[in-house]
Amino acid sequence: MAQLAEAYFHVRRVSLSVVELKQLGDDASKIAAKTALEFFPPDTILDVRLAEGSVRGWITVIGALTIPIYGVVADYKGFKESVTEIISDGRKFSELVTESITSAKELEGARIYRRERRTKTPGKIKRIIEKRQWLEEHRRQLSAGDAAHVDHEIEQMLQSVLADIEPAARAAMREALGEDVPHIPLSEEARIAVRPTRGVQEPLLLRLDSTEPAPETDYHRRFKLSDWATDDDPPPSPGRALLPPIERN
Template identity: 25%
Template sequence: MASLAELYVRLDPYEASEDEYQRLGEHVHEMAIGAALQNYGGGVTVEVTIIAGSAKIKVRVMQAILALDLIYGHMADWKGFKEQVISTYESSVSFLKTMAETVPDIAKANPRQVKRVEKRYKASGKLKELVERVEQLRVAKVPLETARPLLREIQRLAAEAEKDLTGEERAKLLEGMSEAVPELDDEHLVSGAVMKVALPPVAPRLPLPEGTQVAEKPAKGRRRKSKVVFHKSTDLPRTKRIPR
């Protein structure tokens, strides 16, 4: 199951009891469910995790990418798949915007406590960028030699998108892309699993001369202990989107 979108909020300082964290988590989780139903129309999994210390709140929306028409063996309708990917990305934009505005308010955090708010588009953003590049190549209809820079960019994006997919989803995606653009052969659509970056050889460490003293590293200051104080996920059935 791929992560479509993730919101990360860090509040510091933030002190709360176990019960208060539970109430906060339940409230955030309820709001995330409502926002997911409104924007995605269900068919997704909502997950909320809170880590105490400096409060770190993560809200994720997940979905099996096979739900985006990859389950039918091959993408007979590339246009339909492309439109679904773009629609899912737009839903992620709206979902993250809503939750980014809501979470600090639910936590009753003042602006100074809100140290970081990150909207992470994950698979929805990667797939959107990928289908846009494939569509660009389809429309351009340029000779293969001219298209090579774009093919390399598609190769990079495919490798990035694959990180969020299962093996079956990855195979369906690459198959569909190859059908949409025949130029995307195995030479260009290399699985991210086999794309390795050659690392320079590491020189072996030589023994130190006898009597050499190694300086001790200065002790680091104590960090506040971080622990998960709330975690909950809910599978939402597919429904019609709630009107805004």
């Protein structure tokens, strides 16, 4: 299953007791669950983690990439639209969640150091499309060796994504990306830099996702949205063997 989105926040100048951190985690779980139900289907999994000190939080959305509300990915146009919709919903989810959590009473007086809307697997796919677009536009200006190097980079990125998604989506993605990739306007948040490649300006797709390793967390709750039906606390996390592990990137 893919990581569809991740909301991240980091606040400073606050010190929470064990009880206060648990309360913040429970509140964050409630906020995330209620918000996720507006964007994602009931079989979606939420993973909520908090670390004490200067308080940091990770709320990760895990689910199928080709979910019913976006339709089945069958061609490039449908594929692009599906990825765009998932990224858009993920960003909206993350923005709403981080704004609500950092306004919680447990964090009164804290300084918001960072809030991020991480695009996770859909963001990886978008970066593949953008790099392929650049390569097709500049292939004639590259030597055979340089073109092969970029092709290899794209294939590595693609393999990373294919490892994240369910088998039903893999063949569809291969089929969609096997076609000529048309021009896709880069979003304002794509953050494109350039570097010289034998006289050609190659885009450096600066990652919106952080690359720090997963920390030791002091609060952890994981549950399916389908198990969330009331205003009570979300269900406790089931055994880890029942759910796929999280890899931070």
